[in-house]
Amino acid sequence: MKKKKTKEAIKKLTAKDLHSIGFPTGKPTGTALNIVHTYFTELGKNHQLELVQDVLTAPDQYKLHATLGPLAHAILNHQQTAPIDLKPDKQPYTIYGAEGIEEGALKQMEIAMRLPVTRGGALMPDAHQGYGLPIGGVLAVENAVIPYGVGVDIGCRMSMSMSMSIYNIPTSYLDSNRVTLKQMLLDNTRFGYASFKKPMDHPIMERPEFHEIPIVHELKDRAYSQLGTSGGGNHFVEFGIVEIQDEQNDFNLPLGSYLAVLSHSGSRGLGANIAGYYTKVAMDSCRLPQEAKHLAWLDLNTEAGQEYWLAMNLAGDYASACHHQIHGRLAAALGENPIATIENHHNFAWKEKDYSGKEFIVHRKGATPAGKGVLGIIPGSMATPGFIVRGKGEAASINSASHGAGRVMSRTQAKKTLHKPQVQQFIQQAGIEVIGSDLDEAPMVYKDIHQVMAAQQDLVDVVGTFHPRIVRMNGDEKYMEVD
Template identity: 45%
Template sequence: MISAKELNRLGLPDDPRLMPLALKLANTFQACGADGGRSDETAHENICDAIRTLASAPETMLNHEHLGSLAGLFMELFPDGSDFTPRETPAPWRQWGNKDVEEEAVRQMENACRIPAAARGALMPDAHTGYGLPIGGVLAVRNAVIPYAVGVDIACRMRLTVLDMPLSRLFEHRDAFITAIERETRFGMGAGFEKNARRLHPVMDEDWNVSPITRINRDKAWKQLGSSGGGNHFVEFGELKVEFPARIGDVQLTPGSYLALLSHSGSRGTGERVALHYSERAMSLCPRLPDSLRRLAWLDLDGEAGQEYWAAMQLMGRYASANHELIHAHVLKTLGARELTHVENHHNFAWKEEHDGESVIVHRKGATPADAGRLGIVPGSMCSPAFIVRGKGCEEALCSCSHGAGRIMSRAAAFRQLKRADMDALLKENGVELLSAGLDEAPMVYKDIHAVMAAQRDLVDILATFRPRLVKMSPDEPRRKRR
């Protein structure tokens, strides 16, 4: 018996107007083949071949003895024909690092390179399974944007600020640093600032009417402006160690240890709503994608939906940048400190770039831009270092590198298997004070960042190393069901 799931994989849309007839006729056809003396395996292969043909060229199947009526209904329901013809071979892609990279993440990367618009792909050494494109996946496509390949947290990003205070101040005046973080940050699902304490930034004066989703969520975005949210987002103080003279931002730093502030967060609830709305819109515009590619549904950049999403994504990028700018500005102001220099980068975004002599849209989902000379930040965990890196511009990697260490344990598994006492012992051993965090962000859930960095020596150079010393993340929260 052939199943609805298999028919969907072969290219038939999971449409209630089509699938009941498809199941009935496909199984009748398969049974007739078996009754005619063919082996079950041969009969199954024949029906699979026939369904693939029907999905890609239904007009050629109108006179088929068993499937003709299905072909007619298919053409009636979907007059524009199939929006997906599987590629015989995937677009070229390369993987960096094999250690602890899940087979499913590799399969997702290969699937992504099978969509018609795919031009090239790359899989970073911190890769793990995601939705559609794996985390750590980089995908270049032609004239299209894939909302799920950007990610649910649009413009999730990093920022590191070097302070004008000596590192010793962090240890001598610990309470002042704790107060600054606790007073000036907001963590947790839905967290934000009350109306009389809302942050101010020019991003809120921009045109939020670029899409209906940004328009109706502007007030929510303003409430959450300057906040961090939940998950793996953090704000932390630590030691930035520079081994040799290095230009960080606009300043040439001499070798030594510096006090630095590091943050990780994105576009908060509004970015998520943009992502989910346009992901659903893309799937509705690509109804015949098989299940394995459903979350890789794309929006044509020449179409209204694609242009709306692109404008909303750009706005969310500026909004996420403003969040970090405000977090750092308010924390430093409370401390009475000034900025010497800073580094920042997105790692969930899509860019218009030139590669292999053509203009493409490069999606980096949990991957850091690493063009030649470009600076970025690759964090580890609360007990392992983050790195300021300089890109080497490797074209095979689409000028990208990892966005962190990458998880080796799911959040659910962390809550089941780990103990708070073990996490606390590891923090103490590494000289890290934790203000708050869930057990699902324990250092043990992440890969070895040193192994990840070793696997991408050809992608980036390390300029400086940051060691966390005072860390704040969202406390344990009830888990949400993924929509």
């Protein structure tokens, strides 16, 4: 018992500890840590937390306290900060495929278009309701970044590698070697909480941000353990067939069909924790009305704004590193190198200029960059095609397109209304084998990808079509598997 108290006493109170009890970020957190580490080092961490919690609960009672007075004033000043008003009218924005977009997503976008920092926006045809900015929302703002405008899964991306038959992998190989390919997915991919016993090294782990930004430093070990893995939810790795349809394709490939690997995943726990931490920082420093609170922003002229920008870019590069390892492992298992690769990401913010040369921060939460000539991948569901696209650079869409088909059914609704035999029959008729997944990712929870693509013909040209054949997702490996 005595040993446990000694260990508790030497543990240092951190900002993360304070935020876990709902302590406001910014100056109150810095003041609390300075006071505790100067005057109350003899107390155990739990007692230190109780002390600052008491001040937070009743700051007026501590205003004249010799040591805790500065903390009380920091809390009171924070509480008295005037809320920021939204503009009375929303700015105009373009909606693509409006007939298929739910009311909740439209309301969220309208609120986003009333932010004082907003300068433009667009809603993609796969849009549906999320937190803050709707999924499928594109928002251009001036000199600010909105953590929930980026999203939790920072830098979530699509990545594709294609191998031609000249490498002795004709497309017929897929049907005649399904058992082998399924085993390759099982051996070389990990999902959800699973990870590799010995993660592969990658230069991303040597980035200075892991040492210079406290919250990122705390996440380094977890990030290393999850290298080369995929998340849960709608993340996947799959074998399929790509049909190249455009003679002017950017890969210099003849028209025809090729074996392909397609993956979808993001920045794992690293991105999620960065998003959570800086969202709290933003909400503390940028007080908005209740209906807009998840759209709180960080000014890029502030230390917090610059920190988030560096952390967000690190998370995006980390997500890319994970995809490269996924594809590298599968290329080694196939015994071939890909002849072409495509990669694009969403849930990110970019510095871009408009026609006049003025710079804006463009948030694409569940939206694909589609500048003129920019390649991207827009997947359907596990049982419907995806598309390799080339952007047209449409200004009204802020150079964007959809990032997928988009949901028509929530995860909860899917689990309540769908049944395994019904889903299994649908998948079997589509000629797909699925390892893992659950009812909340069944094909019927998504919009018709063909209707989504039809709604954005002004935004992208189709270069090729991807047909999934063997899909691995998070979950029970036996579920939805078809003989």
